[in-house]
Amino acid sequence: MRFPLALSVKIARHIVKHKLRKTPKFALVLQLEPLHTCNLTCTGCGRIREYSTSLKDMVPLDQCLAAAAECDAPMVSICGGEPLIYPKIEELVAGLLVQGRIVYICTNGLFMRKKLREYFAAVYDPSNPSHQSRLQRLLDEQLLTGKEADAIRRADAAAKNRVVIRPTPWLYWNVHIDGLEYTHDLIVEREGVFRECVAAVRMAKILGFQVATNTTVYRETDVQEIEDMFRFFSALGVDGHTISPGYDYDAAKKDMVRRLGKDPKEFFLTREMTRQKFAKILDWGREFTIFGTPVYQEFLAGRRELTCTAWAIPTYNIRGWKAPCYLMTDAHYPTYAEMLQKVDWAKYGVVNGVARDPRCENCMVHCGYDPSGALGTNYQSGDHWKNFKYNFSPRPKPHPWSPELERRAFNGASVGKGHLAQARAAVAATSAPAGAPGSNGKDGSHVGTFCGAGGETAPVTQRSPTAGASPGD
Numbered sequence: 001m002r003f004p005l006a007l008s009v010k011i012a013r014h015i016v017k018h019k020l021r022k023t024p025k026f027a028l029v030l031q032l033e034p035l036h037t038c039n040l041t042c043t044g045c046g047r048i049r050e051y052s053t054s055l056k057d058m059v060p061l062d063q064c065l066a067a068a069a070e071c072d073a074p075m076v077s078i079c080g081g082e083p084l085i086y087p088k089i090e091e092l093v094a095g096l097l098v099q100g101r102i103v104y105i106c107t108n109g110l111f112m113r114k115k116l117r118e119y120f121a122a123v124y125d126p127s128n129p130s131h132q133s134r135l136q137r138l139l140d141e142q143l144l145t146g147k148e149a150d151a152i153r154r155a156d157a158a159a160k161n162r163v164v165i166r167p168t169p170w171l172y173w174n175v176h177i178d179g180l181e182y183t184h185d186l187i188v189e190r191e192g193v194f195r196e197c198v199a200a201v202r203m204a205k206i207l208g209f210q211v212a213t214n215t216t217v218y219r220e221t222d223v224q225e226i227e228d229m230f231r232f233f234s235a236l237g238v239d240g241h242t243i244s245p246g247y248d249y250d251a252a253k254k255d256m257v258r259r260l261g262k263d264p265k266e267f268f269l270t271r272e273m274t275r276q277k278f279a280k281i282l283d284w285g286r287e288f289t290i291f292g293t294p295v296y297q298e299f300l301a302g303r304r305e306l307t308c309t310a311w312a313i314p315t316y317n318i319r320g321w322k323a324p325c326y327l328m329t330d331a332h333y334p335t336y337a338e339m340l341q342k343v344d345w346a347k348y349g350v351v352n353g354v355a356r357d358p359r360c361e362n363c364m365v366h367c368g369y370d371p372s373g374a375l376g377t378n379y380q381s382g383d384h385w386k387n388f389k390y391n392f393s394p395r396p397k398p399h400p401w402s403p404e405l406e407r408r409a410f411n412g413a414s415v416g417k418g419h420l421a422q423a424r425a426a427v428a429a430t431s432a433p434a435g436a437p438g439s440n441g442k443d444g445s446h447v448g449t450f451c452g453a454g455g456e457t458a459p460v461t462q463r464s465p466t467a468g469a470s471p472g473d
């Protein structure tokens with residue numbers, strides 16, 4: 001099965017319950033943003049720009065849990081900002097699991113290994129051979145340093161009693177990956193992030209977690225690269241992939257113009273371009289474990305129309321329930337019920353090729369249209385069977401690992417082709433004599449000075465790309 005049985009049953013029961021009750025609108029996935037603080041400044045991210053004046057604010061834990069209970073979505077995607085910066089992230093995950101929800105932690109991956117170490121320290125039992133062998137494997141694969149392994153072995157009572165994020169079939173790490181090394185580091189505006197994400201994914205799999213990747217496709221995205229990305233992460237054993245087209249929402253567009261001096265049209269996709277980029281998504285769905293319904297995949301490939309059901313993936317954050325959708329903001333409401341009631345939903349989306357709101361014109365994103373496929377809006381004969389068959393058919397086999405695949409994946413900073421290489425070389429040339437350490441940028445020196453994100457940056461080293469990267473924590 002592409003998605004575990006218990007989770008599929010949970011979602012199906014939720015939909016059937018509301019269909020029987022004839023509930024006009026209900027939530028399937030809650031996008032919960034406990035904070036908007038982030039340790040990256042990705043190109044195209046509207047969140048950290050739209051909420052730039054409230055980056056220090058956080059939704060209290062009890063309010064997050066109350067929001068999940070109020071909308072009662074079976075799935076909660078904890079996003080942000082970077083959710084692992086939220087001080088009560090462990091309690092939030094635990095509370096949502098107690099409520100019986102399927103939880104996705106949408107992370108940029110930089111703090112993930114820290115959380116995984118805390119988990120392992122809390123549960124590590126030296127008399128358990130499986131724990132010993134996992135610790136040794138993490139060391140052998142350079143996903144832990146000797147010091148970190150010692151800290152796990154010698155965890156004190158405080159570390160043992162800490163609330164930690166534990167593996168369960170109800171939880172997925174959902175790691176933001178927008179391409180292979182060069183592209184991903186370029187989009188997140190920091191070198192070393194891809195390598196750290198790969199290390200985090202591998203460590204999570206060794207410790208028994210479910211992991212998915214979460215990819216946004218932009219105008220410049222090379223489809224061949226996306227396929228290689230699926231192959232690479234499939235070979236690492238990830239459990240699924242979510243993929244969605246990039247959307248030119250206002251905050252991201254403004255940032256592109258002001259900060260980067262770029263025309264947003266060079267970056268984001270129109271509807272027609274989305275259909276071209278996603279022309280092969282049905283093939284990808286057969287070869288890889290792509291999450292989402294085949295009906296939504298047909299929509300992305302341009303084989304059918306869907307109407308927007310943004311109310312089914314509501315967003316809750318420091319200002320309340322964000323309407324009409326994850327991407328556009330016309331208002332915030334104190335409750336989900338009030339948002340459902342007060343928003344004129346007929347004003348949004350694209351119907352029969354005509355945008356009801358000009359801002360919706362190029363939008364085909366999952367948070368507007370993926371639920372439409374599951375809910376049977378625009379139903380065509382056989383859709384339910386198609387969705388059922390897709391989910392219940394065997395999960396595609398992991399792609400075989402090969403040195404060539406790994407070589408294609410680490411095509412950026414790991415092989416000296418980072419997007420900052422030119423800038424680094426130029427500065428080195430003016431500050432160091434030719435041949436001096438650092439003059440070629442391959443000495444392990446930090447590149448934080450040049451990083452768009454500012455702050456501490458993973459060192460660029462020449463060690464094996466699959467070896468544990470320098471943690472972002």
Ligand code: SF4
Pocket residue numbers: 038039040041042045046047048080081082107108176188
């Ligand atoms: S990781 Fe990137 S896309 Fe995600 S919130 Fe941070 S800046 Fe935005």
Ligand code: SF4
Pocket residue numbers: 308309310324325326327328348349350359360363364365367368369
């Ligand atoms: S089509 Fe729906 S999800 Fe997309 S921008 Fe419009 S309201 Fe939001």
